Amino acid sequence: MSESSLDRTSRALDLIPFVTNNPGFSIAELADRFDSTPSQIFKDLEMLFMCGLPGYSHLELIDMELSDDYVAINNPQNLDLPRKFSFQEIASLTLGLQALLPIAQDPEITKRITGLMARLIAMVAEGERTQLELFSVQSEVLKGEWDEIIATAALRKIALSIDYLSARTDSLTTRTIFPEFTYGSRGYLYTKALCTLSGEMRHFRHDRIIKAQEVPDAIRPTQIRTSTQKVESIRVILSRRNLFFIEAHPTIVTSRAITEDQIEVTFELGDREWLLRSLSSLPGRVEVVEPRAFREAYHARLDAILALYR
């Protein structure tokens, strides 16, 4: 998509004070920093060579050193400082900080977050402060007993031995994991970690971790396996009240058609056990259209439940 001259002007106005105060970046590094391409940044800087104060002699133009691997502005004229923060910039940081509040465990961090929020809000023009109050972020996540030990292990790059309730296999296993990072999603905390039991990167939900302890001397495997699960395409008809299910799992939905009373959806995934279990737990109409083998497995699962009550 081509960008507007306004977008380009905005970026150029930000580039000048940034490069002035941080000389020595390469064009590629600036492109990365400004979410642009090296050729675009080069064009921006070339354009800035021609900008300056009225008179436009060499003393009034922006004075710059420009090569692929070194950019510096020796005289930015009167653009040495960035523009003031926009309302949107302040809103982005303030609401982002608001999202961190419920997950911060350390009182010092909480204090810092609220302090930063107050400083940012003070930068908003008085008339716009009420506008900021119209947006709120609630990022509460279910806290678990082992959150802190997992966070510390990820930070210090050490292994943990965990007892984990696997919903996929309905089993309780002990395994050694190397945590990479923790994230929150839909009210739960997860950690992405290298699992030595499977040799794969896996996502562990914190409330399913029954026990965790550090294993400082564990050796991290050098090879990470990729999942060997075969990806299947499964077509299902759901009643409209199950819209929440496809909204919650957008990454496995490859197509969906919503009509007056139903949703026809195609899932693509490798973990058929998870989908079987999830579909059987949905309220309202759930009809597996294809493939046949999956439809039979779904019916067999429901039959087995019903058989317990006969």
Added chain:
Amino acid sequence: MSTTGSQKSERLINLTMALLASRGFLSKSEIFEVVAGYSGSAETKERMFERDKNDLRDLGLEIEVGTDDPLFDDEAGYRIKPSSYAFQPEEIGELDPLDISLLSLAAAHWQNTLFSRSGQSALRKLESVLPLLESESLSLPLISQEIPESRFESIWSAINTDSVISFTYRAGKDSRRRVEPLRMTLSEGFWYLIAFDLEVKDVRRFKLIRIGEDLEIESTLKKEREFNGTISGDITADRDPAVAIEAVILLRVGRAHELRHISILEAQDSDWDRATTRFESEDELFEALAVAGSSAILISPSDSRNSFIAWIGEKLNV
């Protein structure tokens, strides 16, 4: 970017620098004379300047209009006060590595959205006035979320301009809604719009992801309304109203670990354990039973047991 586009950016930057540098107000004729990039007939230059002025205002620059001597009826001039343009480090105060980490995490929260771009540009502005930002390693998790970007931006804009909007809402069934947006909230990974519904004349909550692409921002401005935080009808609810249930369930030994984890357990026989568990609703109970599959049998309440049998039977009879 075309040459024309590039010339326009160049002219806008030159105009900004000239208006910032001027101690007094610069009249249009002075601007056309001294700022590079204005050419053509008087009318052409006039049109170019009017567009440029609006563009700079869109970039958030405050262009003052006035005359240097109010006693004389001089031609109006323009200037940008340096104090209204430049971000001064004192505005936010000192930032240490921990503050920087928290601000970076706050900006990273928005993942490829309008807010993400704004957050990143704010960080770059900080980096332009502070020595290169050192951050401290922090172990706070990132919260992932669903942002239907085009609708988010439109609604954000409608809230900020007090405009009425209309859209197709895709919940249990499709319906056309005309609402006055009141506020937006992010909860459990989804954005919601809280708005006064002009048809039902009450406050409703709408899940953004269910708002159709046909969203229209009307020119009608919304009325001033008091909102006390109460939402009388939550049309985002997917579940039946909650009625807590205490259930007794038999769990196959060595299986149904999720249910075991939340239950009080006692041994029944060599094959089954007896679990007592509280659920917030029948929906939640049925979901847990179905997930456990043939490793769980609901014993009581008997009404729920009968309902669950019928619930599974209906699924089989589709």
